[in-house]
Amino acid sequence: MSSEPTEVHHAEGDHGDTMTRGRIIKVALILSAITCVEFFIALYMVPNGHMPINVANPVYIVLTLFKAFYIVAFFMHLKFEKVGLVYSILVPILFIIGLILVLTNESHHWITLRL
Numbered sequence: 001m002s003s004e005p006t007e008v009h010h011a012e013g014d015h016g017d018t019m020t021r022g023r024i025i026k027v028a029l030i031l032s033a034i035t036c037v038e039f040f041i042a043l044y045m046v047p048n049g050h051m052p053i054n055v056a057n058p059v060y061i062v063l064t065l066f067k068a069f070y071i072v073a074f075f076m077h078l079k080f081e082k083v084g085l086v087y088s089i090l091v092p093i094l095f096i097i098g099l100i101l102v103l104t105n106e107s108h109h110w111i112t113l114r115l
Helices: 021-045 053-075 083-114
Strands: none
Touching (some): 021 053
């Protein structure tokens, strides 16, 4: 038997990619920018009548989903995981998003019935 150490090769995109300090700062700045846009819409655009609330709410949902993607992909290291694990988390999220859309539509129906 040989006493030489064996080399372990990681596939591209496998755990060889790590979060460097620069990447963490970049993701934190992106999350901060998205949050600032949400605050700007909530505290300036909607109260001053520049954006109606029925437009602002879907914008909030989309921006929040972008933030959730960055948190899950980078801080939970899901971006660096195998495809099967990623699909096991993304597929239920897509079903939840569909459920939110259906329930939102249904709630609008019930509101119009009460009027």
